[in-house]
Amino acid sequence: MIKRKPHLEYRYLLPRLLIIMLLLLFCQWLMAYLAFPLYARIDLFLYLIVGVAPVLKPLHHLLFAVSTGYILDTLSGRLWGFHIATYTCAVAFMHLAADETEMRSLPYQVILTALCVIIQEIFILVYAVNSYEFFSSLTDFVVSILIPRFGITVLGAILFLIPISAWLAGRSEP
Amino acid sequence: MWSLMRRIKGFLIVLLILSLTFYIFSLNYKRHTIDSLQQVILNLTMPLFSAWTEVFHSVQGLLSKYVWLVKVEEENEALRKEIARLENELLVYKEAYIENLRLRRLLEFRNTVEWKSVPALVVVNDLSGFFQSVIINRGNRDGIFENTPVVNEEGVVGRVLNVGKSFARVMLLTDPASAVDVYVQRNRIRGIVVGKDFQSCALKYVRNDADIKPGDLLITSGKDGIFPEGLKVGIVKVNYKDPLKIFQQVEVTPIVRLAYIEEVLVLVPSESPHRELRGQNDKKKTSP
Numbered sequence: 043m044i045k046r047k048p049h050l051e052y053r054y055l056l057p058r059l060l061i062i063m064l065l066l067l068f069c070q071w072l073m074a075y076l077a078f079p080l081y082a083r084i085d086l087f088l089y090l091i092v093g094v095a096p097v098l099k100p101l102h103h104l105l106f107a108v109s110t111g112y113i114l115d116t117l118s119g120r121l122w123g124f125h126i127a128t129y130t131c132a133v134a135f136m137h138l139a140a141d142e143t144e145m146r147s148l149p150y151q152v153i154l155t156a157l158c159v160i161i162q163e164i165f166i167l168v169y170a171v172n173s174y175e176f177f178s179s180l181t182d183f184v185v186s187i188l189i190p191r192f193g194i195t196v197l198g199a200i201l202f203l204i205p206i207s208a209w210l211a212g213r214s215e216p
Numbered sequence: 217m218w219s220l221m222r223r224i225k226g227f228l229i230v231l232l233i234l235s236l237t238f239y240i241f242s243l244n245y246k247r248h249t250i251d252s253l254q255q256v257i258l259n260l261t262m263p264l265f266s267a268w269t270e271v272f273h274s275v276q277g278l279l280s281k282y283v284w285l286v287k288v289e290e291e292n293e294a295l296r297k298e299i300a301r302l303e304n305e306l307l308v309y310k311e312a313y314i315e316n317l318r319l320r321r322l323l324e325f326r327n328t329v330e331w332k333s334v335p336a337l338v339v340v341n342d343l344s345g346f347f348q349s350v351i352i353n354r355g356n357r358d359g360i361f362e363n364t365p366v367v368n369e370e371g372v373v374g375r376v377l378n379v380g381k382s383f384a385r386v387m388l389l390t391d392p393a394s395a396v397d398v399y400v401q402r403n404r405i406r407g408i409v410v411g412k413d414f415q416s417c418a419l420k421y422v423r424n425d426a427d428i429k430p431g432d433l434l435i436t437s438g439k440d441g442i443f444p445e446g447l448k449v450g451i452v453k454v455n456y457k458d459p460l461k462i463f464q465q466v467e468v469t470p471i472v473r474l475a476y477i478e479e480v481l482v483l484v485p486s487e488s489p490h491r492e493l494r495g496q497n498d499k500k501k502t503s504p
Binding site (some may be wrong): 064066068070071072073074075077078080084085112113114117118119122123124125126127130131134137138166169170183214 | 229230236237240241251254256261264265268269272340341342343344345346347348349351385391402413414415434475476
């Protein structure tokens with residue numbers, strides 16, 4: 043069994059979390075403002091939820107995920123619970139396997155991110171199938187939007203998770 | 217007992233999370249308002265979004281001016297500072313001029329609509345991009361209620377989905393739940409415009425033998441009880457006739473560039489049948 047690393051002191055962690063959240067919110071807003079194509083509209087907060095896992099206690103992580111999801115659901119559209127549900131699933135997956143795995147390992151975090159994106163895209167697909175009129179087949183939607191989005195999110199995980207994890211873990215050893 | 221619990225701990229957690237997820241999704245059938253907590257979140261984030269928009273506009277303006285200033289510098293070094301000052305001043309006036317033009321267009325449009333119109337700013341676009349809605353900075357206290365039509369100077373934008381005290385969520389025309397009763401302007405053929413695939417719309421319930429051509433303009437019929445008659449909705453992009461089906465498939469491009477809207481008008485009927493009806497329903501609910 044791998045022992046968890048000591049949790050950060052929250053007085054150091056909270057300002058950092060707040061700064062990261064603001065930066066991510068800005069990037070997410072910019073993507074919406076510049077009307078990025080759908081396949082490039084990745085969920086940046088997913089990286090934060092995954093990246094913050096090693097430094098938060100499970101219950102705090104769950105609370106953080108639910109509140110972040112609530113904020114994003116408020117700022118998003120009709121499907122209430124899209125973000126909350128995904129982030130809650132992410133927390134569940136992470137802490138289920140926490141005793142057997144090293145949560146700080148980048149490959150593990152990338153795999154988890156990929157798993158969460160798959161869950162998100164299943165939600166989107168179910169929503170789309172039940173809601174939209176598709177002239178061409180649904181396969182086109184999956185191939186042209188969901189698969190590229192998955193690819194970009196997984197590649198982005200490498201780009202975003204390293205700085206997020208490094209910065210959050212910066213003062214773990216007092 | 218405890219050993220059994222420990223063995224199925226993982227399964228129980230997954231079950232709990234799944235139940236929580238389904239519960240959260242079930243709230244979609246209950247939520248109709250922007251509640252106080254959401255109101256607080258919007259109040260806290262709105263200044264951020266407004267500031268970012270301002271900064272972005274200024275940066276865009278300054279960048280374009282910089283290119284021009286480099287040319288001026290090459291022509292006359294001595295006047296560089298003076299030109300920079302004038303440029304900054306001009307930038308401010310230009311912003312005001314563009315805003316004035318936009319508002320003027322809105323006012324002109326407002327005069328053509330007989331409904332009472334409430335100008336509103338788009339605070340935030342849907343961050344995920346998959347659920348076609350925007351949040352505007354007007355709510356209950358401005359007389360806005362559910363299903364109030366939202367337009368801009370180009371045409372129909374959508375309708376109000378949820379309302380809070382000072383914010384409202386607007387469902388865009390491209391959302392699948394959006395349905396607008398329309399006429400083809402050329403020959404008065406009637407149909408219903410619904411969201412198609414996150415970016416465009418479809419015209420439904422048009423018979424195979426109906427005369428529809430690409431380029432036809434669609435306008436609101438006023439028969440859906442939500443939108444007033446004669447507003448521009450979209451243009452027919454392409455249509456397919458399947459001999460095995462009763463209705464043809466018509467793809468429609470919305471008139472309004474929904475991804476880039478900044479200002480809208482919320483049309484509130486002066487004598488609101490919706491509100492009266494809702495008031496009567498509320499009375500019925502409260503009466504024993």
